[in-house]
């Protein structure tokens with residue numbers, strides 16, 4: 047047994063309602079011995095050798111933040127890109143400042159181009175959004191460079207724009223590109239199914255081991271940077287188990303990595319449902335110190351929210367298009383039944399109110415057939431919903447892991463162009479869930495939203511859209527609920543609430559060290575609270591120089 | 593020349609796999625690749641299997657059957673790069689795929705082109721499915737996108753039900769051919785189109801679709817594509833497919849014509865191809881004679897100097 051370390055702090059927000067505040071926490075062998083004050087800790091300190099570490103005297107300690115739904119592999123592809131974004135992105139190695147006009151966009155891109163040493167290296171930039179950056183097409187990009195391949199990746203990933211050098215770089219037959227209805231060579235745009243043709247050429251570059259490895263290093267930093275000590279990878283594997291496990295085990299299972307990762311396997315796959323159960327159960331015994339599989343399984347209902355492929359109940363979308371199912375409803379039901387009867391915690395990706403309706407209809411059937419308590423059927427994302435569905439979530443005992451950032455980034459765009467004000471302003475209906483007492487967590491689904499828990503909490507508490515309008519103030523939640531949603535309630539989503547999520551005797555000694563107390567900060571400034579770093583299993587990890 | 597893709601759509605349980613199994617069992621007349629979503633459901637007679645490698649099965653008749661795994665583009669690229677690329681691809685769309693979207697995706701993938709959209713519809717359940725709150729729209733969109741609708745399990749319903757289902761299908765998609773597919777069997781020439789430039793064997797007596805007729809026409813002269821386009825766009829619904837080569841009178845180029853339902857396109861063809869068109873239609877022989885005459889009249893009266 048090691049010596050006890052006592053961390054004292056200006057304040058410790060324990061997120062344990064029975065003792066919400068403390069000023070000292072004793073830690074031994076990575077776990078919390080006791081939280082309280084130097085006086086209340088005395089019986090332990092009298093009994094065992096200890097040292098008092100006062101480095102956090104001016105700081106506020108919280109339980110280590112938890113993002114219960116984040117995709118490191120996607121982040122590894124994105125982070126090595128040059129960011130030019132309409133909104134500020136705080137990244138571990140840089141800040142992408144807001145660029146909100148066409149002129150500034152072009153100037154920034156030109157600046158990046160001139161800064162690159164190798165004249166033939168591909169310039170891949172992410173974050174372009176027409177609403178802010180106007181028309182950026184082949185001609186504009188050719189003007190920046192006629193020789194360097196430049197590819198602009200649109201903010202929601204659904205389009206790329208290429209200059210002539212980049213079209214040549216793709217090494218595709220121009221005649222084949224010309225006949226494609228979703229490739230416009232004149233403007234250099236590749237969209238929807240045309241995008242797949244471009245990504246075919248980009249993939250070897252995006253997944254090149256060196257680039258991907260560098261990307262994962264950046265993801266590690268980004269996770270630390272957000273103040274996380276635990277994340278959930280909510281659809282494992284992305285493509286290839288063997289390869290990804292190998293990479294994860296090598297990059298995450300390192301002494302310098304200050305977080306752990308709970309993996310939730312994909313439920314769907316080839317073959318009958320019993321095969322799926324067998325496959326998912328096969329993961330359960332796999333474990334390293336930082337990587338583990340729990341009792342969860344991930345299923346998918348409707349399509350992506352950023353892609354406007356969520357399934358909406360009538361009256362649907364303004365332009366009349368329809369969303370899509372990621373899994374055929376009967377198949378989803380069969381899979382859910384198999385996993386339900388196996389005693390699994392089922393996470394269902396639901397984005398539109400019809401996607402949610404399907405998930406709830408299935409849960410209703412399963413509860414009728416074989417009632418379960420504490421099943422933690424989790425609605426993931428929770429884009430559009432109705433108040434009545436929120437109540438059914440409560441009645442059926444389901445819980446919610448929400449991507450509240452949708453509201454901030456898409457609230458206004460979807461109000462004006464997609465589903466109208468009423469439903470767009472009420473996406474991520476968290477206030478209703480709070481009043482119903484539904485356990486709710488916040489996630490980033492990174493790269494869909496920045497991997498910054500305080501930023502997610504800030505959206506949930508303020509409901510500010512990108513231009514600063516408050517959308518459905520009735521659905522704002524209290525600071526208490528928002529902070530629970532990134533700590534103890536997020537731990538509950540991952541089935542890890544006995545180990546992490548609050549500061550109490552026996553739990554892992556994971557802390558997020560803040561420069562200010564969220565409860566003493568104006569709600570609109572919540573996202574700007576500086577993070578000193580984290581303590582992971584008792585060991586301090588400062589963020590250090592950026 | 594691009595490799596044609598026939599897209600097979602239809603909701604879960606509509607009979608797509610049955611159609612694929614029947615196709616593989618009836619010894620296709622060309623080198624086929626069948627791309628399926630779930631390998632487990634495909635049922636290939638062991639005597640037909642030449643070799644098996646992971647998710648690819650090679651048949652003794654030269655066909656291959658593989659599962660799409662994650663990415664359609666990757667699967668198509670692998671086919672195109674193989675030592676013996678297929679002459680035709682049958683692509684099974686996932687039950688929840690938007691047929692127009694996947695047709696655009698596959699039909700414009702470099703090196704490939706769309707032949708036709710075939711939608712499987714289960715005679716017993718399709719109308720119920722089309723009224724379902726969750727999948728109704730999807731099932732309808734699969735029917736609306738079809739060039740050919742293969743009606744499965746029509747042998748299991750009460751007499752008259754198949755006819756009323758056919759009427760209902762036509763109310764959603766008047767242009768599509770609705771054809772019976774007992775035990776998943778759809779006549780090859782209908783499903784994949786006739787092989788261009790080579791007369792298909794005469795209909796076998798046991799073929800279910802004795803109502804189908806084929807007509808062969810070998811143009812003696814270059815063809816006026818404008819006249820031909822006009823003729824093709826006015827073809828009656830009883831004409832299901834037209835395919836073959838002719839010499840374009842204007843350019844002197846050998847040209848491939850492919851028509852499914854009311855959709856047709858011309859594309860450049862190798863010089864060495866032999867002129868000849870095959871037409872598949874239902875209806876009396878008398879009509880075939882009329883089509884023949886109509887095609888004859890599309891020949892250019894001014895012989896091209898290059899031919």
Ligand SMILES: [Zn+2]
Pocket residue numbers: 115117280281491
């Ligand atoms: Zn996700």
